[in-house]
Amino acid sequence: MIAATDALVIVDPQIDFCPGGSLAVTGGDAVMAPIAALSRRFAHVVVTQDWHPAGHLSFASSQPGRQPFETIAMPYGEQVLWPDHCVQGTPGADFHPAIADAVARADLIVRKGANPVVDSYSAFFENDRATRTGLAGALRDRGVTRCVFVGLAYDFCVAWSALDARAEGFEAVVLREHARAIAMPRPRGTSVDAAEEQFAARGVAASM
Template identity: 40%
Template sequence: MVEEFGSGDGLLIVDVQNDFCPGGSLAVPEGDEIIPILNRWLALAREANLPIFASRDWHPENHVSFRERGGPWPPHCIQDTQGAAFHPDLELPEQSTIISKGADPDRDQYSAFDDTELAKRLREEDVSRLWVGGLAQDVCVRASVMDGAREGFEVHLILPATRPVEASPGDGDRALEEMQAAGAVIERSAGPGK
């Protein structure tokens, strides 16, 4: 359990967008329940003046991940639509760095690190320990956590601040096992000092 943020810490919020929340086109069950927890982490990170990054899917209308093109998902997070907007209750500070991914119609990018310069930006901010929460636990959060660990960051998944979409039963648990095997720390606390 983390008692408090320190120097070298950073916060990454993954894809907390309307389409991934209840009522969205690719809703994660209970996806909106993570928002109050993330808001506590965001407030603490802001108070500690830590770098905050927020990734988002930013798809063109004909993206390769959509079923119409043989992909696994319904259309979601289409650029400049309400579905692609961050959830209105998410209290992202103005100084947060937005990481857009999945904008190439012919290439999928689940990870916030995939061809986005996120790793470079984290190093420029002297981040060594990265706290991660968001959606979905078994897709983009999993990919981002594993890539972060691969890039040499000490990655901590904030478990209460993520939910799985579970396209197949058990995907969430499998993703947790894979993230741990990659070296990530699974934090079961709802926040620093909790």
Template identity: 40%
Template structure:
């Protein structure tokens, strides 16, 4: 069975957010279409979110590389207001421990076990950001034995370096990810 994973389409990763991805909000419409299609087909939909404690190690003041972002319970951690969140969707919070980084939706969440329990073997992955959380979620999915399709029109990169997004896509392709 196939499932959709929507990665971290949160306010802090969209324009005006603490760690805004250029055009990050442009993924909302294609993701909404995918979510509605999966919902109509009765297929599982998973939304991941960064849900950091205020003292998370990824923040600059704690030795990390990022400004504080997606702090649990804040408006920045909320999903983009135009993102369609089906009532049947499964929510996964990641990076919830102050001293553990977690870019992947699989890291420390139990997501893989749950997907296996419901006989999911194929994933469509979309969201933010291509070069970090999307890439790491895809890599973990491949390592865990899932077939992965990446929705190219529904991802955007941080691009700390100008070609990071392109490099991430090429890395995912080299692992056998299908691109649509």
């Protein structure tokens, strides 16, 4: 049951993460209209937007000799190198048109990844784990106690956001049917498996 103290957090519903985009998530476009419909049931809606400057250090193109999806060590930890995506002011950074209704009614739009030397997956923190987006305080000010996460990608920005919501004292639910994953290989399983292990360990509910 959806309560007045719930917030729907729509993670990165952007053109570049949908089929045809530079960092496309398989089936990413298929969840946009269902998310927009779901958003009408929530009193509070938050939308996040990846918002990278050109030449961001998380782009493989900024790391000579490196290829997308390799990992490197950054001062703040391991960093996956991505294709250039969601560059500020480009069409790929725009929201998918099927989500327009939810964006128009959002309480907040949280832009992340604007620091050129630090990536940002979570809606709450940049990847240095020290720089806050301000979302936690804004939700508390609105009386929100539970965050429901949908969007892209399930195993990266959605997962990091949900885990940080728990760390910030909110209940957290991820709706699998309203999210899609990258599913990168890991030493054991995939990035989906790694995310779900963390969900189980830290009290995030992953619901169908």
